[in-house]
Amino acid sequence: MLNAEKLENLIHAKYPEAYVRVFDTVDSTNTRAKDTEDFSFGIICARSQTAGRGRLGRSFYSPEGTGLYMSLILPITPKEAFEFSLTAAAAVAGARAIERLCGISAGIKWINDLYINGKKVAGILTEGQPNRVIVGIGINVSTQVFPPELKQAGSLGKTADLSELAAAVALELFDMVFGKSRGFMPEYRRRSILLGKEILYLKGGTEHRAKAVDIDAMGRLVVQDALGAETALDSGEVRVIME
Numbered sequence: 001m002l003n004a005e006k007l008e009n010l011i012h013a014k015y016p017e018a019y020v021r022v023f024d025t026v027d028s029t030n031t032r033a034k035d036t037e038d039f040s041f042g043i044i045c046a047r048s049q050t051a052g053r054g055r056l057g058r059s060f061y062s063p064e065g066t067g068l069y070m071s072l073i074l075p076i077t078p079k080e081a082f083e084f085s086l087t088a089a090a091a092v093a094g095a096r097a098i099e100r101l102c103g104i105s106a107g108i109k110w111i112n113d114l115y116i117n118g119k120k121v122a123g124i125l126t127e128g129q130p131n132r133v134i135v136g137i138g139i140n141v142s143t144q145v146f147p148p149e150l151k152q153a154g155s156l157g158k159t160a161d162l163s164e165l166a167a168a169v170a171l172e173l174f175d176m177v178f179g180k181s182r183g184f185m186p187e188y189r190r191r192s193i194l195l196g197k198e199i200l201y202l203k204g205g206t207e208h209r210a211k212a213v214d215i216d217a218m219g220r221l222v223v224q225d226a227l228g229a230e231t232a233l234d235s236g237e238v239r240v241i242m243e
Contacts, residue, residue: 001065002047002162010167011043015174018042019073025064027051029071030127030136040075040132043170052138053125060123061150066143068162072135072170074177078128085185085219087112087126089176090135092184094122095191097168098139102158107193110212110221110238114139115193119154137169182217189215198241199223201233209241 004022011018019042026032026046030053033044046069052060062069076084094114095106098121106114106121114122125136140155141162176184189195194212201208201223210223213230220232 002045002068002166006163007043007045007166010163011170014171015041018174019044022046024048025050028053028136029069030125030134033071033073033134033136034127034129036073039073042073043070043166044073045070045166049138053136060125060138061140061143061146061153062138063143066155067141068137068139068165068169070137070166070169072137072173074133074135074174075131076133076177077131078133081126081128081133083218084177084180084182085188086133086135086177087124088188088215088219089182089184090124090126090137090173092188092191093172093176094124094137094139094169095187096172097165098122098156101165101168102156102160104156104158106191108188108191109193110215111219111235116154116156118152120152121154121156135173139165139169141165185215185217185219188219194221194238194240199238200241201236201238203231203233203236212238 008020019039021044023046025048027050029044029046048064049062049069052062091108098106112124113120122139127134141160143155146153210225213224214222220234222232224230
């Protein structure tokens with residue numbers, strides 16, 4: 001169970017100025033963080049969410065006690081977040097924390113999902129406000145049963161200390177952001193589950209087939225078509241072609 005006092009102690013040991021709050025239930029930690037306008041830096045967690053959100057308006061299944069649902073509030077602008085590749089940094093932070101605490105290596109599906117054994121175990125939603133950015137992170141830790149429509153969902157399959165996991169993810173990302181180091185990009189590429197694969201991606205309402213060949217310095221996915229022409233994607237949905 002997520003312990004508020006333990007989380008606060010772990011965060012404040014390195015960042016005593018950070019706002020730390022744990023709720024039993026919220027609609028969405030990102031929504032709650034956006035409503036907490038007096039704080040520009042900190043972490044909000046919930047033991048469950050009734051309306052957890054993912055990218056493109058999707059929901060994030062958030063049952064009590066089996067997952068980690070958190071939002072990190074960072075005192076940077078959306079422009080700075082984009083130039084820093086903040087979502088990519090958050091994915092690496094999550095993967096590092098999972099590996100260190102659970103002994104499991106997670107792959108990254110561009111841009112913002114963590115996968116283990118072909119199943120999505122975590123998602124990230126980054127939202128900007130004028131003078132701060134909120135990074136929502138949901139991790140399925142020990143969830144066993146998912147709604148039938150979530151065919152790609154999986155979990156770490158571990159019993160983890162949620163307070164320690166939340167702190168580990170947060171501290172990894174805080175250190176990256178305040179250290180202003182983009183040294184995480186090689187690791188982001190190394191953990192990619194797309195590079196070298198044939199994929200389908202949507203652009204301009206049309207589906208295209210290409211090969212994922214690189215992730216550039218800005219965190220964009222570089223794809224190559226059958227004629228060898230390359231395109232850098234900065235957003236969108238992609239899926240691997242299974243042959």
